[in-house]
Amino acid sequence: MAKRDKAEKKKPLDKASESKPSAPVEKTPEEKKRNYKDGIIKTIVPALIGTAAGFFCFFQLGSGTEFPWLSVMLFVIIFSYYAQRLVYPVIGIDLKEFGKKDWFYVEFITIDFWLVVWTLLLNPL
Structure with missing residues (x-):
């Protein structure tokens, strides 16, 4: 009990030595616009790759019953990763x-689009 009281009584002597979280750096309008544009591109590219993979x-x-589904999904993941890196x-x-x-x-996003497109194509209307 006495140890806890001593620990509670200890306070830092120098307030400047306490670390305060730094304020976030404000972005310029150009940086905000660039980040917004990059975000849209980073969403559209995997969507297109996933859609192409679904059609492929x-x-x-076809129905994909000849191959294990996990192998096909792994192939799509690896292919899309390297395609996006290029x-x-x-x-x-x-x-x-x-x-x-x-x-x-x-x-x-790529896997989601691939599965949705392939599933929609496999199901007749």
């Missing part, structure tokens, strides 16, 4: 800004 799987694999620098997106979360996001 429909026309080449496409983004060509259209002016800096790959150095991509983190793990960004790659997960674009791959999720």
Whole structure:
């Protein structure tokens, strides 16, 4: 009990030594516009790749019962990852800004579009 009281009584002598969170850096309107444009591109490219993969799987694999679905999905993930690594620098997106979360996001969009397109094509109207 006495140790806890002593620990509670200890206070830093210098308020300047306490670390305060730094204020967020304001972005210029040009940077905001560029980030917005890049975000749209980072959404459209995986959507197009996923749609193309869905059509490819429909026309080449049909119902896809000859191959394990996990193998097909792994192929789509690997193909789309390398396709995006080639496409983004060509259209002016800096790959150095991509983190793990960004790659997960674009791959999720790709897989989502691939599955939706392939499923819609497999189901007759």
